[in-house]
Amino acid sequence: MPTDRILSFTVNGEPVRLLVEPAQTLLEVLRGPLRLTGTKHGCDVGDCGACTVLVDGAPRLSCITLAVGCEGARVETIEGVATPAGPDPIQAAFDHHVAAQCGYCTPGFVMTLRHLFAENPTANEAELREALGSNLCRCTGYTKILTAAREAQAIYAGKS
Ligand code: FES
Ligand code: FES
Structure with a gap:
């Protein structure tokens, strides 16, 4: 029978080491013991994108990602996006x-x-x-999201 394992990885640049169950998802570990509840628990089956985090720089649906598969990985969540200087341009554009x-x-x-x-x-x-396309929104109708995304892209590119 599979047993709990020690998982070592980094989350938002901080080294983390904790005991995880073999079937525990990355989402459960983030929102549970790590208390990083900014990553949202939506459909739980990989359909809505609410649980998206970056693992070694690539988007991953944390609700269908086993935590034990993240050994040694670099995980980034929404909590690591803003800096002391202020929100990320994407966050600022969503607000705007x-x-x-x-x-x-x-x-x-x-x-x-x-x-x-x-x-x-x-x-x-x-x-x-x-x-x-893999991120769903039930409220906005997407027009404002796309407008915000374009504005943030221009800021990232130094064009705004
Ligand atoms: S919670 Fe919906 S894709 Fe993960
Ligand atoms: S689900 Fe997107 S703002 Fe509510």
Whole structure:
């Protein structure tokens, strides 16, 4: 029978070492023992994107990612996005364009966009929409989210 294991990884730049159950998801570990509740628990089956975090720089749905598979990984969550100087440009643009209503989906959108702008700073409209295709929002209708994303992209690119 599988037994609990010690997991060592970094979360938002901080080394973390804790005991996890073999079937525990990354989402459960983040929101449970690590108390990082900014990553949201939506559908729990990989459909909504609310639980998106970055693992070694790539977006991962933490609700369907086993924590034990993150041994040695670099995990980034929404809590690590803002700096003492202020919010990330994506967060600022969401605020500026009122692209969050209930806000439940917002951390997932922000993490997905951070990866997109790092990997493809000049993403065109189709690429932007494709990148966001796995993040669902039940409130905004997406128009404001896309507007905010374009504004943030311009700021990332130093064009604004
Ligand atoms: S909670 Fe993970 S994809 Fe919906
Ligand atoms: S703002 Fe409510 S789900 Fe997106």
